Amino acid sequence: MKIYNLLIRGATLASRFVLVIFIARFLSTEELGAYSLFAASITYALFFVGMDFYTFSSREILSVDKSLWYGIIKNQYVFYIIFYFIGFPVIYSFFYFGFLPKHFIVWFYVMLVAEHLAQESMRLLVVLNRAFLANVALFIRSGIWVYAAVIIMFFNDDMRDVSMILALWLVGASISVLLAIPELWRIRNISADTSKISYAWMWKGLKIAAPLLVGTLALRSIYLVDRYSLNYFSNLSAVGIYSFYSSFASALLAFVDAVVVMQIYPKIVSSVKNNDFDGLAYYKKKFIKSVSILSVILVILLPIGVYILLLWMNKGEYIDYIPLLGILMLSSIVYSFALLPHYELYAHNEDKKIIISSLWAALVGVIVMPAGAYYFGVYGVAVGQVIAVIFLYINKILLLKKSKLYA
Structure with a gap:
C-alpha cells in the first residue's frame, strides 16, 4: 500500500x-x-x-x-x-x-x-x-x-x-x-x-448474498444488543460509559486485525486450498503466538494510556468504571482467537457452518446480555458479551473437529 x-x-x-x-x-x-x-x-x-x-x-x-x-x-x-x-x-x-x-x-x-x-x-x-x-x-x-x-x-x-x-x-x-x-x-x-x-438478476443476487448476510447480522447483533440492553434496563449514562470503554476495546481488535490477521489469514487460506498441512500448522501456530504477544502488550499499555487520558479529561465518572475496560478487552482478545477457526472454515467453503456458529452466538448474546444488564448493569453486559464470544469460539472449533477439518 x-x-x-x-x-x-x-x-x-x-x-x-x-x-x-x-x-x-x-x-x-x-x-x-x-x-x-x-x-x-x-x-x-x-x-x-x-x-x-x-x-x-x-x-x-x-x-x-x-x-x-x-x-x-x-x-x-x-x-x-x-x-x-x-x-x-x-x-x-x-x-x-x-x-x-x-x-x-x-x-x-x-x-x-x-x-x-x-x-x-x-x-x-x-x-x-x-x-x-x-x-x-x-x-x-x-x-x-x-x-x-x-x-x-x-x-x-x-x-x-x-x-x-x-x-x-x-x-x-x-x-x-x-x-x-x-x-x-x-x-x-x-x-x-x-x-x-432485470428483477430476475436482482433475485439471483439476493439468493447468493442473503445467506451470508444472515450470519453477519447475527454476529453484529452482539455489538448492538449490549447498548440496547443497557438503555432499556438502565439509562443513557450507562450506555455512554460502556461505549467509551468499548471503543478502546475495539481498538485492540482493530490493531490485532491490522498487524496479525490481515498478514496471516491469506496464508492460512492458501495452505488449506493447496492441501499444505505443514504450512497450515505453521501459520496457525504463528497466528496464536502473534495474537498472544500483541494481546499481552496491549493489555498492559492500553489501560495505562486510558487512565492517563481520563485524568487529563478530569472525568471521574469514567474512572470509577475502569475495570470495565479489562472485561471488554477480554472479549476482543477471545474474538481475535476465534478468527482462526473462522478462516479455516472459510477456506474449506464451510459458509453454512460459519452462519450457524454466528446464529448460536447471537442467541446466547440476546439471552445473557439483557439479563446481565438487568442484574449487574454495565459489568453484566460486558460479561455477557464475553460469554457470547467464548461460545462463538468454542462452537467454531467444534464445527471444525466435527467436519474432521481441524489440524
Whole structure:
C-alpha cells in the first residue's frame, strides 16, 4: 500500500477514537450514550438495507466487459431503492419499541440513506480500481468531519451537542457520495448496455448474498444488543460509559486485525486450498503466538494510556468504571482467537457452518446480555458479551473437529 493511502487510512481509523474521546471530554455521559446508540444502530441498519448485495454485484462487474458495467450498476441501485421501501418500515421498530429516542427519527433516516450511498459509492470505486479516490471518499465520510467537529467543540462552547456532530457527519457522507459521480458518468458514456431493469438478476443476487448476510447480522447483533440492553434496563449514562470503554476495546481488535490477521489469514487460506498441512500448522501456530504477544502488550499499555487520558479529561465518572475496560478487552482478545477457526472454515467453503456458529452466538448474546444488564448493569453486559464470544469460539472449533477439518 502506498504511503499516502496508508496515512489516509490511519487518519480515518484514528478519527473514531478521537471523536469518542472529545465527546466524552465536552459532552455528558448521556449525550455520548445517545450518540453511541445512534451510530451503532446506523451501522447495523446499513447491513439490512444493503443486504450485502455488493458481494454479488462486484463479482458481476469484474466478470464482464466495461461496456456492460453501467447496466449492472443501474440494476444494483434500483435494488437498493426497493429495499429502502422494504427496510424502512422494519427499522422504525428501533423507535417504536423505545430503543432509540424518537426525536432522532428524521436524523436517522436521512443519515442512513447518506451513509449507505457513501458506503456503496466507496465500494464501487474500489471495484473500478480507483483505490486512492476510494480512500479519499472514506476519509471524507468517516474522518475529516470528525476533526472538524473536534475543532468546533474545542473553540465554541455553544456548539457542543449531538446535533452538531450529526450535521457534520451528514455533510461528510454526502460529499463522499459526490466523488463517485464523475466515475459513474464516465462509465455511462462508454456503456453499450440498453437493457431494462432485470428483477430476475436482482433475485439471483439476493439468493447468493442473503445467506451470508444472515450470519453477519447475527454476529453484529452482539455489538448492538449490549447498548440496547443497557438503555432499556438502565439509562443513557450507562450506555455512554460502556461505549467509551468499548471503543478502546475495539481498538485492540482493530490493531490485532491490522498487524496479525490481515498478514496471516491469506496464508492460512492458501495452505488449506493447496492441501499444505505443514504450512497450515505453521501459520496457525504463528497466528496464536502473534495474537498472544500483541494481546499481552496491549493489555498492559492500553489501560495505562486510558487512565492517563481520563485524568487529563478530569472525568471521574469514567474512572470509577475502569475495570470495565479489562472485561471488554477480554472479549476482543477471545474474538481475535476465534478468527482462526473462522478462516479455516472459510477456506474449506464451510459458509453454512460459519452462519450457524454466528446464529448460536447471537442467541446466547440476546439471552445473557439483557439479563446481565438487568442484574449487574454495565459489568453484566460486558460479561455477557464475553460469554457470547467464548461460545462463538468454542462452537467454531467444534464445527471444525466435527467436519474432521481441524489440524
